[in-house]
Amino acid sequence: MILRVIALSAALMVLPACATAQMPPPEATTPAFETSSQPSPADYDIPAANEFCITQMIRLQDGSLAGRHQFFTLVRETGRGADPVFREALAAYGQGQVPAEARMVEVVEAIANPVTRQVSPAITVAQAAHLIRFARECETELDGQIAALEALDPSLANGLYLQSMGEDAMFLRSTLLDALYRLAADSDPQHGAAIAAYQRDLVAQRGDVEFAAFDAEIDQIEAMVTGDLEKRLEMSNQQVAESGDAGAVASAQASAEILTASQREQSRTRIAEILRQMMWDDGSISVGFP
Amino acid sequence: MIVRRFFGLVIIGLYCLAGCASTATGSSQSAMLIAPGHAAPITQLPRAGTLVVVRYPAMVEADAENAYHQAFRASPIGGRASGINSMDAAQVADGILVKSNYFALSLYKELRERLPEQGVLLSPHVIALDETGALTSIPITEAETLPSVITVDFATYSFPDPERMMGSEPLTFGDLLTPLVVVHTDHRAKAPTHGLILASNPLVAPAGHTARMAALTSVEMLEAGSFESSARELDFITFLRGAGQHMPATQGLAFGGEAHAVQVYPVEKIVLDRFALRQISATPDAKIDPLERVFSASLAERIIGQLHTLDLERAGMVQRAAAVSRFDPSLGALALVGAEDPALVSRLRFAERLLEAERTFLAVQSEKIFEGVHDGKMGYQTRQMLGAEFDILEQRRDLARQQNTATALAVLGAVAAVGVASATGDSVDGMDVLAIDVLSDLTFMAAGHAFMLNSENKALGRNFMQAMVPALEEQITVQVGLLDGNETITAVRFEDFRAQLEARYSESLRAVDTVAGDCAYKHDADGVLGRWQGECANGLAEGAGVGILRRADGTSVEYFGHAEDGRPHGVGYLVEHRQAGARAMEGRFEHGAPDGPVRVSEAGRTDRVVMYDQGAARGPAPLGTEPPRLFDGPPEVMPHQTLALAGEGA
Numbered sequence A: 001m002i003l004r005v006i007a008l009s010a011a012l013m014v015l016p017a018c019a020t021a022q023m024p025p026p027e028a029t030t031p032a033f034e035t036s037s038q039p040s041p042a043d044y045d046i047p048a049a050n051e052f053c054i055t056q057m058i059r060l061q062d063g064s065l066a067g068r069h070q071f072f073t074l075v076r077e078t079g080r081g082a083d084p085v086f087r088e089a090l091a092a093y094g095q096g097q098v099p100a101e102a103r104m105v106e107v108v109e110a111i112a113n114p115v116t117r118q119v120s121p122a123i124t125v126a127q128a129a130h131l132i133r134f135a136r137e138c139e140t141e142l143d144g145q146i147a148a149l150e151a152l153d154p155s156l157a158n159g160l161y162l163q164s165m166g167e168d169a170m171f172l173r174s175t176l177l178d179a180l181y182r183l184a185a186d187s188d189p190q191h192g193a194a195i196a197a198y199q200r201d202l203v204a205q206r207g208d209v210e211f212a213a214f215d216a217e218i219d220q221i222e223a224m225v226t227g228d229l230e231k232r233l234e235m236s237n238q239q240v241a242e243s244g245d246a247g248a249v250a251s252a253q254a255s256a257e258i259l260t261a262s263q264r265e266q267s268r269t270r271i272a273e274i275l276r277q278m279m280w281d282d283g284s285i286s287v288g289f290p
Numbered sequence B: 001m002i003v004r005r006f007f008g009l010v011i012i013g014l015y016c017l018a019g020c021a022s023t024a025t026g027s028s029q030s031a032m033l034i035a036p037g038h039a040a041p042i043t044q045l046p047r048a049g050t051l052v053v054v055r056y057p058a059m060v061e062a063d064a065e066n067a068y069h070q071a072f073r074a075s076p077i078g079g080r081a082s083g084i085n086s087m088d089a090a091q092v093a094d095g096i097l098v099k100s101n102y103f104a105l106s107l108y109k110e111l112r113e114r115l116p117e118q119g120v121l122l123s124p125h126v127i128a129l130d131e132t133g134a135l136t137s138i139p140i141t142e143a144e145t146l147p148s149v150i151t152v153d154f155a156t157y158s159f160p161d162p163e164r165m166m167g168s169e170p171l172t173f174g175d176l177l178t179p180l181v182v183v184h185t186d187h188r189a190k191a192p193t194h195g196l197i198l199a200s201n202p203l204v205a206p207a208g209h210t211a212r213m214a215a216l217t218s219v220e221m222l223e224a225g226s227f228e229s230s231a232r233e234l235d236f237i238t239f240l241r242g243a244g245q246h247m248p249a250t251q252g253l254a255f256g257g258e259a260h261a262v263q264v265y266p267v268e269k270i271v272l273d274r275f276a277l278r279q280i281s282a283t284p285d286a287k288i289d290p291l292e293r294v295f296s297a298s299l300a301e302r303i304i305g306q307l308h309t310l311d312l313e314r315a316g317m318v319q320r321a322a323a324v325s326r327f328d329p330s331l332g333a334l335a336l337v338g339a340e341d342p343a344l345v346s347r348l349r350f351a352e353r354l355l356e357a358e359r360t361f362l363a364v365q366s367e368k369i370f371e372g373v374h375d376g377k378m379g380y381q382t383r384q385m386l387g388a389e390f391d392i393l394e395q396r397r398d399l400a401r402q403q404n405t406a407t408a409l410a411v412l413g414a415v416a417a418v419g420v421a422s423a424t425g426d427s428v429d430g431m432d433v434l435a436i437d438v439l440s441d442l443t444f445m446a447a448g449h450a451f452m453l454n455s456e457n458k459a460l461g462r463n464f465m466q467a468m469v470p471a472l473e474e475q476i477t478v479q480v481g482l483l484d485g486n487e488t489i490t491a492v493r494f495e496d497f498r499a500q501l502e503a504r505y506s507e508s509l510r511a512v513d514t515v516a517g518d519c520a521y522k523h524d525a526d527g528v529l530g531r532w533q534g535e536c537a538n539g540l541a542e543g544a545g546v547g548i549l550r551r552a553d554g555t556s557v558e559y560f561g562h563a564e565d566g567r568p569h570g571v572g573y574l575v576e577h578r579q580a581g582a583r584a585m586e587g588r589f590e591h592g593a594p595d596g597p598v599r600v601s602e603a604g605r606t607d608r609v610v611m612y613d614q615g616a617a618r619g620p621a622p623l624g625t626e627p628p629r630l631f632d633g634p635p636e637v638m639p640h641q642t643l644a645l646a647g648e649g650a
Helices: A002-014 A051-060 A065-078 A084-093 A104-112 A114-119 A121-137 A139-152 A159-182 A192-242 A248-282 B002-018 B062-074 B086-114 B201-223 B235-241 B274-282 B292-309 B312-327 B329-337 B342-375 B377-424 B430-508
Strands: B050-060 B120-129 B135-139 B148-157 B176-185 B196-200 B262-265 B517-522 B529-537 B540-550 B556-564 B567-578 B581-590 B593-602 B608-613 B616-620
Touching (some): A051 A121, A051 A139, A065 A104, A065 A121, A065 A159, A084 A121, A084 A192, A104 A114, A104 A121, A114 A121, A114 A159, A121 A139, A121 A159, A159 A192, A192 B430, A248 B377, A248 B430, B050 B292, B050 B342, B050 B430, B062 B235, B086 B120, B086 B148, B086 B430, B148 B235, B148 B292, B201 B529, B201 B540, B201 B556, B312 B329, B329 B342, B329 B529, B329 B540, B329 B556, B342 B377, B342 B430, B529 B556
Parallel strands (some): B196 B262, B517 B540
Antiparallel strands (some): B120 B135, B148 B176, B176 B196, B517 B529, B529 B540, B540 B556, B556 B567, B567 B581, B593 B608, B608 B616
């Protein structure tokens, strides 16, 4: 994870526009979707959105479905846990204005820049506030875009891929928290609680991401072990079924019947004899048993 | 001569009257069947656990056979122990294991159809000797190590003397089945009865003893800092060895929501579904369940009705803590009531995922036991045996009916002959003599016929039982083979599986700053200190956890919930184990004392909501007041239903 973060930071510094996979640098030529045959937002039945959202989304969009999905997901996850109280804290500690024409990729690059974070954490906070504003205010549009892209390519909803995006978002959120700590915002009586709540949410997000990976691994172990168990138990049941005498009950039943029939005859004879004696002794008539 | 015949006839008449044959009748409608319709389905499993575990006696270890047979013979249900042949009793004792094995699966099947996937597990027990040489039973699978809400002990029973098969004594043979049932939950879910919910009449006191001992042992274990509880033997085995008696408050069968008293299920011989039995008799391959319609479906409904009245999370919390502790001892206490720290919540989720994986494994094992026993050769043989027994029983009933007819004729003949003799007085002519001779001869013949039928009836039963010995042994061999194979295969794989899970758990965890601690707990003002496992501060309970404390008079207090400065503070659940019985309270506590509306549960009464003010009871809370709960409570509220059930002994 740390290596991934370092690699991402380096990539963002060296190739600022490649903050996420397949994303063209901001200074690069006009993204393909603006001029090429890539579908425009209108093609995806995007819900009505405000101008800020539309402008920013058009600016940050990459030419590929995957690239755009990745970036939208990253932005959405980065905005997680930033409630209005926390955003007030960002407004209080952020310094400097992010130009209105700035592309979100550039904003991400600025947040991830370790030099800025160390030398001027207030700028990092301002950049993050801008990104979070976009994530929160354009939440509906982002969700609509993500859903539309996943409908076009269901493979984008892949758990491992989303996990990777979650890790990148956590890196940005950790960076923001680091900047706030450098500014001692966590001990601010007015904003400290909001920052602590954001920190808890980040821990929970980290837990979710790690749990998703753990869950997938346990799923694999479970499937492997239970599959093997099922086969072995079936074989064992089969072996037991094939051994021994399947007709034990039937033969027992038959022998009981033979024994009973023989005893029945003996019994009838004996009792008939007793009665015969009783009747003859009295000189009365003799009647056989039915 | 007439006088001699007169006395002979009287003797025959009396003998015949005394010798009327019983036709082995049973109850066509089980007491279990009287239920107010279907309970709403339960759609969710409790966290990291299962809903029901069905326990039953499955086999007996070789060195415990004698002890089991002797105990079975010496503790008959429904009759006197004298004059019972030991060989016969041993055969019946072995026979009920085969039947218990088979028919427990009927209950499993019915529960499986009504509960969410993995909601019911099987726990076959092997009857064995403990370290002191006393009879006990040990679970074969690991199903009971998983948290569960309810355990159902199921066994079939037959009176140990097969000679009395046609009488009124309990019987499991042919189309008759005598079930013994005990339903338990954890004592925290039903404190006033120590978790005992329902028991067959003869097992109430032994099961009451087991439940009480399990509760007290669990308290002692908590005092020692462990969440583990000792494995509970089958209540039927406790009954057989006469280990102890504790009579709880009882009531008749109910459908949930009634007073805190153990429901008593009378011993009854149920007539199995005869249509199903005839089909089985014709084709043992047909997997028809003759118990389903007449008993097990209704018992399953009743168990689901009980699940609706129980707090599923509370019922499994200590078992869950024990199970989580096996993976991560530092988390055990927090598994009880949860934690607020997201790092701990996350860690707990990992541990609970491991338990869910174990549940999947054990569910596969249960399913294969079901397939092996019910659908496999053993099931085929048992169905064959059921069919054969049914045929024999029907033959014996026919013979008994014929015998009764012959007896009636004999009695009539005797009465008529005596009547003729009395009417003639001193003036006896040839016709009178002929009439008396004919009537008395007919009486002798009818009586002789009745004796012969009686003898044939007994011989039929005896011969069948004797002939079935090798078949029964064959069945036991198959059964032992199945369960041994299952146990051996699963035990190795379960250990391996658990090791793999533990390894993944260790690799995936990050270090967390705070874990459950072990510190002091205060409950009463007298300064007696107890033990707190959970979140601590300054050596005292602070946050979520469990507290345990024993007072000078020997009574003990368990508290689950939130604490501050060492005392209950916040929402919590408290169980007091007093000499007079256990009492539970759930609601809010302020600095150690109940405060506000509190739900109070006591033996023999329905739950009450009492208003407390800093520990002082202020009377019943206004109608509809709901005290805060530690967990979400029962899965859904069932309408309160009271049943007036005929013939239920309390």
